[in-house]
Amino acid sequence: MATILVVDDELGIRALLSEILTDEGHTVELAENAHQARARRERLRPDLVLLDIWMPEVDGITLLKEWSANGQLTMPVIMMSGHGTIDTAVEAVKLGAMAFLEKPITLQKLLRAVEQGLARPQARGAEPAAGSELPRSAPEPASPLPTLSVPTLSEAPTTSATGQRPAIQHFELDRPLREARDAFEKAYFEFHLARENGSMTRVAEKTGLERTHLYRKLKQLGVDLNRSRKGLVG
Incomplete structure (x- = not known):
């Protein structure tokens, strides 16, 4: 399995993604800001990074630009945002991100994007992975009927x-x-x-x-x- 770095300033998001990916057998490391993300990337050399866009001080797009400019974008990066736009997604992909996921992230899209990210080497300017389009909320099934x-x-x-x-x-x-x-x-x-x-x-x-x-x-x-x-x- 892979080592995945999750970068998000929200504790709940970090905990949820960590549990999901750990359930899948991956080793998960967490960072709550760009400073921690830099340090963990250098120390761990993760196989994949899940990077939130909206973070205090240094946002995800700025960090992605930094990694790209310094030749440090050696791993697939999947961007995440609860307030994303098409322009933001396009910018992220141009900078080297392989996918863009809108929060709340559905389980199926998360696992598919991670699987595809780990299946291929990072390539600057690569097309976004299938499922990286802004997802629509999946309808919830009706509540079960009582039975005997x-x-x-x-x-x-x-x-x-x-x-x-x-x-x-x-x-x-x-x-x-x-x-x-x-x-x-x-x-x-x-x-x-x-x-x-x-x-x-x-x-x-x-x-x-x-x-x-x-x-x-x-x-x-x-x-x-x-x-x-x-x-x-x-």
Whole structure:
């Protein structure tokens, strides 16, 4: 796997990208400003850099220009911004960035851009990778309907190998719709977390939710992520 440097002044963005990329098996280093980014680039020589545009003091475009002018653009750079424009994206690509991602960044576009960036050597003036266009927000799937019974967390991935029948959880339908739906959704997400061994990346892909929305949903439902990550079921 690769060493990826994430440069962003927002703690939440750094933490989220770090967890996603670590889940994918990469080694992730973090920097919150241009000064830290310079130092970590020199020390680590990362395989790829995710660089935010809007940062205090020295912004991402200025840092990209500096690396390009000094012959330090030896790694693929993917620019990120929550307030990007077409002109900004074009400027970044002309300076040597290989892709431009607009925040909030969808999981699919992030992973695709990173994969393509790591698959080819950095080339100044290269065309942006597929998926680097300004993304539209992906529609969220409708909430699951309450039902009488579904497999619970006790249905571990190894049940088919052991020959054990999956446990069934029964829901009371004679209750307010919101309560019944929340109970179903909690069991649904706990089941998928157990089956994917706690990998938020794979659960997000499996359930069709963006990662940030998935985190909010799990917190709202009171799902114990630590328990899921340890693979404890039943």
